[in-house]
Amino acid sequence: EAGVAQSPRYKIIEKRQSVAFWCNPISGHATLYWYQQILGQGPKLLIQFQNNGVVDDSQLPKDRFSAERLKGVDSTLKIQPAKLEDSAVYLCASSLVKLGGPPGENEQFFGPGTRLTVL
Amino acid sequence: DAKTTQPPSMDCAEGRAANLPCNHSTISGNEYVYWYRQIHSQGPQYIIHGLKNNETNEMASLIITEDRKSSTLILPHATLRDTAVYYCIVGYSTLTFGKGTMLLVSP
Numbered sequence: 001e002a003g004v005a006q007s008p009r010y011k012i013i014e015k016r017q018s019v020a021f022w023c024n025p026i027s028g029h030a031t032l033y034w035y036q037q038i039l040g041q042g043p044k045l046l047i048q049f050q051n052n053g054v055v056d057d058s059q060l061p062k063d064r065f066s067a068e069r070l071k072g073v074d075s076t077l078k079i080q081p082a083k084l085e086d087s088a089v090y091l092c093a094s095s096l097v098k099l100g101g102p103p104g105e106n107e108q109f110f111g112p113g114t115r116l117t118v119l
Numbered sequence: 120d121a122k123t124t125q126p127p128s129m130d131c132a133e134g135r136a137a138n139l140p141c142n143h144s145t146i147s148g149n150e151y152v153y154w155y156r157q158i159h160s161q162g163p164q165y166i167i168h169g170l171k172n173n174e175t176n177e178m179a180s181l182i183i184t185e186d187r188k189s190s191t192l193i194l195p196h197a198t199l200r201d202t203a204v205y206y207c208i209v210g211y212s213t214l215t216f217g218k219g220t221m222l223l224v225s226p
Contacts, residue, residue, distance in 0.1 A: 004162075040218075041218060042204075042206055042216025042217050042218055042219055043163065043216045044216070045213065045214070045215070048213070056213065091162050091163075093162070093163075106151075106153075106168075106212055106214075107165045107168075108155075108163075108165065108214060109165070110161075110162030110163050110164070111162050112160075112161060112162055113161075113162050
């Protein structure tokens with residue numbers, strides 16, 4: 001079974017530039033997550049999709065970050081314009097869990113991440 | 120803020136059991152205890168989860184105290200490849216990661 005795919009693996013940009021990350025979840029996984037992991041910290045949830053609808057985006061800095069999941073499969077996360085503090089690893093994960101469903105199904109499968117450096 | 124407390128680091132000799140503690144004194148009745156680990160430069164990996172009963176799978180065992188205020192993840196025979204950051208998480212459908220425990224397995 002193929003895992004969660006992410007691209008690019010690495011990206012270096014200058015502040016105020018724009019950047020986009022792509023994620024392809026495991027086939028059949030209805031739920032998709034984007035996390036931000038700053039060096040030395042655990043991952044922080046930015047946004048959660050159920051199919052192509054947003055479930056939770058309470059920690060997404062909406063003035064500069066946006067995300068979409070067209071057709072309920074692939075997803076893109078965009079930062080525009082980037083700031084120095086956006087330097088982090090951006091992780092995508094997917095799971096089979098459904099809203100209101102048994103939490104025991106909430107095994108999240110993570111991709112390798114995209115390491116963003118903002119200069 | 121994370122709802123769990125874990126030691127920042129632990130050491131273990133290869134072949135010995137690694138026992139990783141976690142305190143979660145404010146856990147709610149419907150919240151599960153999840154354990155994930157993150158090997159350097161990789162995404163987190165699911166290990167095990169439980170509600171009230173002890174659980175075991177091919178990777179590890181999870182021991183949850185009767186009052187559910189703490190738990191222990193046990194890796195029965197640690198190998199060098201088990202060196203990673205281990206995250207203890209309590210929740211229902213959303214994972215809130217803390218800083219975890221850095222486990223170093225040495226020869």
